[in-house]
Amino acid sequence: MKLRMRQAIAHALADEMRQDARVIIMGEDIAAAGGPFKTSEGLLEEFGPNRVRDTPISEMGFLGAAVGAAATGLRPVVEIMFVEFLGVALDQLVTEAAKFRYLSGGAYGAPLVVRASVGSGLGFGAQHSQTLETWLYATPGLKLVVPSGARTAYGLVRAAIRDENPVAVFEPRVLYAEREEVVLGESGIIPIGTGEILNKGNDVTIVGLGQTVGTALAATQSTTWTADVIDLRSLIPWDREMVCESVARTGRLVLVEESPFSGGWGTEIASYVASECFSELKAPVLRITCPDVPVPYPPHLEKRFLPSSEYVREQIDVLVSTNKRDQPWWVKGGYLS
């Protein structure tokens, strides 16, 4: 069935809620309004106000309540409208939820899901356009998945709800309206921790996450080289085996990130692959990222901020032909001087 990503998410929530009476959802305007991004349309009507709850604008309060509810028998799914709002609730996710099972000797888990819309592309400006995966990266006890479209959104949201650990689902906001063929039902569920090879090639392994998966795929058109394109899908934990197996064949790794150059999610993968696959690498690991600046507002600059498929292609052209890293555009253009 062809669905928009927001519809696929609503399907995933509904399917889990039908199967498991412990699943409840809560967040700002998710009930009566069907969600600010329409990811919960129809759920209030089907499941009622006891299980589908509008909350106050109070992320620390309702994410904290999700922790307590999860520990005592529910499986709450919390929606954070823009991932930046997680900042005011981070304590409850990082310092409470992620440690509950550990700090109770295994007696109390926190099987909750935090869904948040992330990323640039819709003109929301500096405080509503970040991806912020690395806020969560160094927190044992959490999992983090990022869909790249409707199909993976359906599969990952369902898997997240079934997981016994707190799982964050970071949903690229720009993809909510995009349509894709979705496999509904049990067979559509995607195991957390697994990547997916979307394109097979010989010269380079390109890893994308969220909306950069589409960028990576587009970059492989009309090239002199061929690439494995991997949709990472799951960042904590990530599919080390798949990435390393691919790099062992291609000898080159390119990470396409919607994150700052400094401290973006690719740093962890680059570091691991550089040491684990050292002898198989023909070229340095290349991270193609955004510059270290806030997300600019006007459309032409917001577009420039995010790596485009043309830019990714040019960077890989240099990598494959010289086995050296090209400088990022903001360095070559002298914008840092």
Next chain:
Amino acid sequence: MVGKGGLLVMIKSQQLQRRESLNDPVSRWDRMLEIRYFEDRIKELFAEGLVHGTTHTYQGQEAIAIGIAMTLRPTDNVCCTYRSHGIALALGMTTDSVLGEIMGRAIGSIGGVGGSMHLSDASIGLLPTSAIVGGGIPVAAGAALSAQVLGEDRCAVAVFGDGASNIGAFHEGLNLASVWKLPVVFICENNVYGEYSRINLTTSVEDISIRAESYSMPTEIIDGQSVDKVAQGVARAVERARSGGGPTLLECKTYRYSGHSRADAGLYRPAGELEEWLKRDPIDLYEAQLIEAGLLSKERAQTIRQEIQERIAQLVERVMASPLADVSAMFRNISIGGGQ
């Protein structure tokens, strides 16, 4: 999961026995003394360098822990702070599991990996205690939310200090609980100090209970030095919670005899303040009450004091002789990201 409790309850029956013993007034007094001597000994152990890290002791506030524990059911959930040895012992945790945890021993309540600030016991409803001021307040609202959604006859209690009433989690938790009419009781132990600072220097109100008005929530100010007053107030609030009447804020006026943590001698306190509060020591007050009621004699009281001192001395020896937490303990009960 709490619900898998059959086996758990059998294994931990010692906790439930200790909990049930609070039905007896003399046992309540016994438990208060246990907490007092336990905490006194903890301070000594830290001073002697036998325990590392930090600790926050509970001397002076024992009546609140007992009043709460004797009123709640073991199936109710409790969220506490890092100053929770006293409440954990009152709820029924054994001295071995609490001291074992504080001393990093395998017999500790969570195998020794948590330490003084992180106690937990599902058999008596104690959720992991939080080292973040106010952290447990929304969590307690959530434990009440699960009871409401699942239709269970259970309520939740958050215990926190006056300092926590200045943090966002307090206000967000109370508002949410009020809007959703959750079966939760918020119990503020107003012990006059938030960390090293006196309440008048940090807090816009003298009585924390005033803040309940902002959340359309019933409230009471309670003499926190009186076991009976605390128990009665908690009982009224719990009854309201269980009958669908929503949350309550209780403020128990009390005093922290020790400084904030082991590093703090409390030298910032005005001269004579501690002495004034010692005149209304909760353990002395309860002892006098039991003697007055003919439930306890002075001689018996003296014997009990000695017995508990001996129990604590043996406890320390026993725990110190028990094995330290194994390296494998730190890899348990956590999902590993996969770092190799």
